[in-house]
Amino acid sequence: MVKNSAYDVLIIGSGGAGLSLALKLADHAKIAVVSKFALNDSSTYYAQGGISAVFDAQDSIESHIEDTMNAGAGLCDPEIVRLTATKAKESINWLMQQGVDFTQQQTDDGQQQLHLNREGGHSHRRIVHAADATGKEVAISLGLQAKQHPNINLFKAHNAIDLITSDKLGEVENRVVGAYVLDTDQQIVKSMAARIVVLATGGASKVYLYTSNPDVATGDGIALAWRAGCRIANMEFMQFHPTCLYHPDARSYLISEAVRGEGGKLLLPNGQPFMQLYDQRLELAPRDIVARAIDDQMKKLGIDCVYLDISHKPAEFIRQHFPTIHEHCLKFNLDMTKHRIPVVPAAHYTCGGVVTDSHAQTDLPGLYAIGEAAYTGLHGANRMASNSLLECLVFADQASRKILQTLNDIPEPPDLPNWDESQVSDSDEEVVVSHNWDELRRFMWDYVGIVRTDKRLERAMHRVELLKQEIAEYYGNFRVTSDLLELRNLVIVAELIIRCAQQRKESRGLHYSLDYPESEQNLNPQNTILKP
Numbered sequence: 001m002v003k004n005s006a007y008d009v010l011i012i013g014s015g016g017a018g019l020s021l022a023l024k025l026a027d028h029a030k031i032a033v034v035s036k037f038a039l040n041d042s043s044t045y046y047a048q049g050g051i052s053a054v055f056d057a058q059d060s061i062e063s064h065i066e067d068t069m070n071a072g073a074g075l076c077d078p079e080i081v082r083l084t085a086t087k088a089k090e091s092i093n094w095l096m097q098q099g100v101d102f103t104q105q106q107t108d109d110g111q112q113q114l115h116l117n118r119e120g121g122h123s124h125r126r127i128v129h130a131a132d133a134t135g136k137e138v139a140i141s142l143g144l145q146a147k148q149h150p151n152i153n154l155f156k157a158h159n160a161i162d163l164i165t166s167d168k169l170g171e172v173e174n175r176v177v178g179a180y181v182l183d184t185d186q187q188i189v190k191s192m193a194a195r196i197v198v199l200a201t202g203g204a205s206k207v208y209l210y211t212s213n214p215d216v217a218t219g220d221g222i223a224l225a226w227r228a229g230c231r232i233a234n235m236e237f238m239q240f241h242p243t244c245l246y247h248p249d250a251r252s253y254l255i256s257e258a259v260r261g262e263g264g265k266l267l268l269p270n271g272q273p274f275m276q277l278y279d280q281r282l283e284l285a286p287r288d289i290v291a292r293a294i295d296d297q298m299k300k301l302g303i304d305c306v307y308l309d310i311s312h313k314p315a316e317f318i319r320q321h322f323p324t325i326h327e328h329c330l331k332f333n334l335d336m337t338k339h340r341i342p343v344v345p346a347a348h349y350t351c352g353g354v355v356t357d358s359h360a361q362t363d364l365p366g367l368y369a370i371g372e373a374a375y376t377g378l379h380g381a382n383r384m385a386s387n388s389l390l391e392c393l394v395f396a397d398q399a400s401r402k403i404l405q406t407l408n409d410i411p412e413p414p415d416l417p418n419w420d421e422s423q424v425s426d427s428d429e430e431v432v433v434s435h436n437w438d439e440l441r442r443f444m445w446d447y448v449g450i451v452r453t454d455k456r457l458e459r460a461m462h463r464v465e466l467l468k469q470e471i472a473e474y475y476g477n478f479r480v481t482s483d484l485l486e487l488r489n490l491v492i493v494a495e496l497i498i499r500c501a502q503q504r505k506e507s508r509g510l511h512y513s514l515d516y517p518e519s520e521q522n523l524n525p526q527n528t529i530l531k532p
């Protein structure tokens, strides 16, 4: 055990990945978990569908592997896919031991068993779920367990600014020794020391104007790792969900694919359907095709949104099948039994991230990355639905094994220097931060969104360069705030996405370029790996 002011393991992020790891380590180590806002402000909390795992007698691990590899369009790491699919069942069992109450069904002989849903890309019923709010059930159960464990110290409203590495403290061998963290309640920056640091900070979808993700998803872990010298991979593969509610007061609300599955039609503002122009499967075409079709119509016609209409179905059917969505839309005076719902595609999932090995170790000794922040090789060029929560669980377990094996050999972290605020003052120009936030997310949406071209990427990169300079200057002169820290990270994430997209001279999976509309006929397609 290390001295009081420091921890064995500092976990940055309290989503499914971070809390799972904390619980797996806590009997043996002193843990700190920091989270930027409240404990449950995470994508995990909002996950609806579920977690993929082979439980059905007709299903097999081989089939789960095959489906995942197909979705990943040639870029999945076969060993990582096998590892993940193989560990899925034990991950679900572990969650149930933590109190997660998954939806069950009764078999013919009166036994209870897990109810399994089927989702796009999966060739079997394989989705373990808790009604239509799986993430909430998982987040609440893990949160409860973590709060009760005496070795887990939870710090809400703690925003990790940067990693601290031993080379900066004059040591020859470089490793991570902690992080600077802004306590936003007290407005002070703390130096938190640890033998091991884990990035469990989630994805980066907030880099786009429209996103299904909560506000935390600003890619902080990816930016922190990049600044600390770690490789980042495959950032061009951002997944867009086709239908997010478009309303000035509705933030980040996903309208599930099931609405289209049950007959919902996509319409232009004048009531015309348009999916027939893009795919024979119409509204039931795969996610990326529907998202591209909507984006194409929005750009061609200069419209702000399209509409999803299921009002031709009986009102009772709609209320029964979509109780949560129906209720949510009513808050905005939209009754989906009578009205069409305004929708836009929205950034949903970050397939790329911090490069890790099969035990979640990054390039920097002592630093791990798990969950959506990491690039493990599982998703390749496109994530299959419900594989992401699974990835959080499997790699939290992989990381815990390696950490417990090595922890005793890692020296206590040194005393860390205090954060230096002697050269900065309070900002009198917060408008610079809010303006740059808006500008960044808007040009990323317009130029680096669902459909890309070389010219658009070039334009976006030019703007990134300007913003980077302005933000660096602002960061150097003023006291840090959460908004500024996130903006500083978002501009790096934007740059990484653009650089990856510029390197890929083909369309593959989630990356689509009008200049290179075909996939390269390469038997050995390559991941895009960026080195700082």
Ligand SMILES: Cc1cc2nc3c(=O)[nH]c(=O)nc-3n(C[C@H](O)[C@H](O)[C@H](O)COP(=O)(O)OP(=O)(O)OC[C@H]3O[C@@H](n4cnc5c(N)ncnc54)[C@H](O)[C@@H]3O)c2cc1C
Pocket (backbone or CB within 6 Å): 012, 013, 014, 015, 016, 017, 018, 034, 035, 036, 037, 039, 041, 042, 043, 044, 045, 046, 047, 048, 049, 050, 051, 052, 134, 135, 158, 159, 160, 161, 200, 201, 202, 203, 212, 213, 214, 216, 217, 220, 221, 254, 348, 349, 370, 371, 372, 373, 385, 386, 387, 388, 389, 390, 392
């Ligand atoms: C609407 C929605 C529906 C989804 N549905 C599904 C589904 O059905 N099945 C599925 O498998 N996946 C689904 N996903 C994706 C899945 O939820 C995420 O990939 C997964 O939850 C990511 O977990 P995580 O622990 O990596 O990150 P998160 O759950 O996002 O947690 C990130 C944590 O990091 C913290 N953090 C971030 N930056 C900092 C910082 N600088 N300092 C301190 N803390 C920080 C945050 O506060 C948060 O606690 C869905 C996602 C969304 C948004």
